[in-house]
Amino acid sequence: MEPIFAILIGFLTAAGFYLMLRRTFMRLLLGFLLLGQAANLLILTAGGLGPGTSPIIHPDATTLPPGHPDPLPQALILTAIVIGFATVAFAVVLLKRANQATGTDDFDALDTTDS
Amino acid sequence: MGAVATGAVIWPQVARGNARLAGWLSALVPAALAVWLIARVPDVGAGQLPAASFAWVPALGLTLDFRLDGVGLLLSVLVASIGALILIYGGGYLKGSPQAAPFFGFIHLFMLAMLGLAGADHLLVLFVFWELTSLASYLLIGLAHDSADARKAALRALLITGFGGVAMLAGFILLADAAGTWKISELAARADAVRAHPAAHWMLALILLGAVTKSAQVPFHFWLPGAMVAPTPVSAYLHSATMVKAGVYLLAKLSPVFSAWPAWSAVLLPLGALTMLAGAIFALAQTDLKRLLAYSTMSALGTLVVLLGIGTDLAVQAAMVFLIVHALYKAALFMVAGVVDKATGTRDITVLHGLGKQLPLLAFAAGLAAFSMSGVPPFIGFIGKELLYEAKVQAQTAGPLIIFCGFAANAINVAVALKVGFSPFVNRGEIPQINPKAKQSALLAGPLLLAIAGAVVGLWPDLIGKNLIRVAVEDITVTPTTVKLKLWHGFNLVLLLSGLTVAAGIALYAWRSRVRGIVAGALDRMPTRAAKTFDAGLSRVIKGAGGATRFFQHGNLRGYFAVLLLTVAALVFHAARAGGFSVPGFEVSDLRFAPVGVMMMMVVATVLAVRAKARVTALLALGGVGYGVALLYALYGAPDLALTQVLVETLTLVLFAFILAKLPPMRSRSSPRRRALDALIAGAAGLAVAVALLAARAEPAGARVSDAMVADSYLVAKGKNVVNVILVDFRALDTLGEISVLAIAALGVAALLYNGSPTRGPGSQATATAMYRASIRWLVPLLYALSILLLLRGHNEPGGGFIGGLVAASAAILRELGRTDGANGPRSPVLPVACGLAIALASAFPAWFHGQPWMQGVWLTWEPWLPLVGTTKLGTPFLFDIGVYAVVFGVARWILDLLLRGEPKTTVATADPD
DSSP, X not given: OHHHHHHHHHHHHHXXXXXXTSSBHHHHXXXXXXXXXXXXXXXXXXXXXXXXXXXXXXXXXXXXXXXXXXXXXXXXXXXXXXXXXXXXXXXXXXXXXXXXXXXXXXXXXXXXXXX | OHHHHHHHHHHHHHHHHOHHHHHHHHTHHHHHHHHHHHHHHHHHHTTOOOEEEEEEEGGGTEEEEEEOOHHHHHHHHHHHHHHHHHHHHHHHHTTTOTTHHHXXXXXXXXXXXXXXXXXXXXXXXHHHHHHHHHHHHHHHHTTSTTSHHHHHHHHHHHHHHHHHHHHHHHHHHHHHHHHTOOBHHHHGGXXXXXXXXXXXXXXXXXXHHHHHHHTTOTTSTTHHHHXXXXXXXXXXXXXXXXXXXXXXXXHHHHHHHHTTSHHHHHHHHHHHHHHHHHHHHHHHTOOBHHHHHHHHHHHHHHHHHHHHHHOOHHHHHHHHHHHHHHHHHHHHHHHHHHHHHHHHSOOBXXXXXXXXXXXXXXXXXHHHHHHHHHTOTTSHHHHHHHHHHHHHHHOSSSHHHHHHHHHHHHHHHHHHHHHHHTGGGSOOSSOOOOOGGGGOHHHHHHHHHHHHHHHHHHHSTHHHIIIIIHHHHHHHHOSOOOOOOOSOOOSSHHHHHHHHHHHHHHHHHHTHHHHHHHHHHHHHHSSOOHHHHHHHHHHXXXXXXXXXXXXHOOOOHHHHHHHHHHHHHHHHHHHHHHTTOOOOOOOGGGOOHHHHHHHHHHHHHHHHHHHOSSHHHHHHHHHHHHHXXXXXXXXXXXXXXXXXXXXXXXXXXXXXXXXXXXXXXXOOOSOHHHHHHHHHHHHXXXXXXXXXXXXXXXXXXXXXXTXXXXXXXXXXXXXXXXXXXXXXXXXXXXXXXXHHHHHHHHHHHHHHHOOSOOOOOOOOOSOSOHHHHHHHHHHHHHHHHHHHHHHHHTTTSSOOHHHHHHHHHHHHHHHHHTOOSOOOSOSOTHHHXXXXXXXXXXXXXXXXXXXXXXTOOOBOSOOOEETTTEEOOOBHHHHHHHHHHHHHHHHHHHHHHHHHHSSTTOOOOOSOOO
């Protein structure tokens, strides 16, 4: 399944980048969201997908059985998801303020620092 | 040197109060240094060189090597002794001027740099001090920084000498590479190896570039006259006696390595001769005392270069004698020019006259120095000139031409000497009024002492010849020599030349105004002037740099982004190609139905999001992608991630629902062509990501980092949910950082929404129905209970602080939405965040009391039984998780609360107008 995942991730990434290349503030946000999803999936896949068992030790065992998925990428992704929420909130508010301050939501109108 | 460095700090403070006092006092240090240095001369002559070495960057093998050889000693004696006089003079000259304090700072910096230069025995150390002199010179020329001329001249000097310095550094690196050593004292022994280096000529060219720019050789001469905007003490010190000699010093120092090469004299002789002649001729056109002296300095530097280019024993002797001679009379004459300027307010030689009566001592000093400069016996200048002619007469190559140039230059110098040292003091008509300040002893001490020194040494030349000159010459020619300086060499060609020179000089002086007219006219007709060419080139460079900057830094954000994407994609593709990347094989039997179905749904949702015209459509479609990702997590053994993803996805939708109406709508602005291009760029970048991922997966997997974590998870860290154990135990410091990021992001949102008024608007405005209120009445407490359950069992089963916190935040926001009274939200949204961070941090410390490292888990032996959870182990990782719970809860709630009621007139958005 990994090649399929790679295709999906590539597709999501491309869609995210495409949206980020648009001129409208809103689409940058959408692209940013999409890219976050793709990045998390990328970390998961890079760690190896495994058979689908979870990294939780059986009540009677003391360690995971062989072939278990890698728990470390999962830990990384978990925090990334939550931080992603906070950064999206920050980005939304930032763009909203930028829109208020500059009176535009067109990136091509923001090509100088003095306005 | 330490004392000089300290002086750079102390004396500016004193000078702010009383510059004259600072001058006299600060001069004590260099004066003492000069005495010490002169006392070292016999030692150096006997081959006992004072040396010191300090570790600089030991890891790179860099040491601060110092070793005072003969040439270095000669230079440092000049620097210290003239420096002492300049300090006295500068104190008097700049008294009461705002420039006094910086002058004392910079001049000490310069002195330090020059002494370091003279003592350096490591090529890089030499370079550093070399650059430091350029820098000090820049600061000193620009002392009058409110004048555009001064700034321009300072910049010119810095650019020229800095450019030369960089070239020289490149040359040094080649040289050290060829010789296998950075130590200057070891270079001479490896001259053959240096010569055999394939880039030997480049090396020489680069080093010479450094020397000729510093010593103002044609065509890099023009910064020197420009530097005359500096206060006179600076000109006297840097631009006549010391700094401009650094280039000559470098030539002398490296002469044992290079002087045997044909290229050495082939470059230095014509260059020096041209500079010598050009400087002299330019001088004829000047009326300003200082510019006059500046061009004659240029001429003198040319002479020194010629002598070192000739390179015979005698020539080197002549060079060293002339170096001292020139420093003595030129510094003296500059100081005289400064006093004349002070006394009358002008430096124009066509106006100045009759100062002899008013300033007899100055006239005396000026006369002595001028005689020395003219090369009239019994002054030291005479000895210098005699040696000069003798050396040139004996030179093998191009003798006659050089002698002619030298003759012309010297004759003109005689005229210059008369113009500076004689003309201003002669009576022509009425005696002018002068400023009495010009009579102070601080201003007169310097020129008098220097001029008298010139005379004394002229009468007893062996004072310097026997030792100071000899040790320097021996260092350069690497052969033992005896130096016999004498005033009388007998009747010969050399004496004849000397006599003719003086006669010609007097003639030039007598017809000075006519000569000046002719020369100035001729110079005006010259097609280009070096300074103008340089300025034009410089402005072209600046324009070009501006164009390049505007091309690359065009300000279009999307353009930068596209370039970034393409660059990364190109790098990835290149690496994949170089690494032999191949698309991995794939079998249909590998396909699993459920994930493929989810993926297809995600692709559809993505396409929808990209093509959406309305914000709501796009966001809902993105929500679809997000829930799809959650499903994939669930299908691939990541229950914690699936839970988190669902919660965050939901909260994100809520977040957008709150603020969407206040965001700008979506518009289609790009042309179809641009869209196609962007699609290509984005597609390439996406493909690069996929390729990078597959290439990474194709690498043979070694041991996982997490193997030890999995093994220790239960047995050591007492948790069965390995992901949670990693978060709160193995990588707890990481998590602490991450919850701090959360807190900072929330703070950022709060700061951005804070619009100056601390009052907060009302909450939701009665949009909640009675039914909603009735249902949340029991749903909210249940959700809180659930969140605590998730937290408690998180160590062993899916859950934990992150998930629990998100659930709790959902509950809180549900409750907020149900409010109809418009009451305020949480009284202090910061409280749970701050408490959470404090708890998480506090959980790190108990380990200390158990003699374990910071953040190590500590567990209680008491394991209570809790309903729905079972036997629960209590310890610091659990405490840490409680902190995570609080922070996540607080941050999510805070952010949503801010968006909900951050500004007045907020309504719960139910429908999107577009």
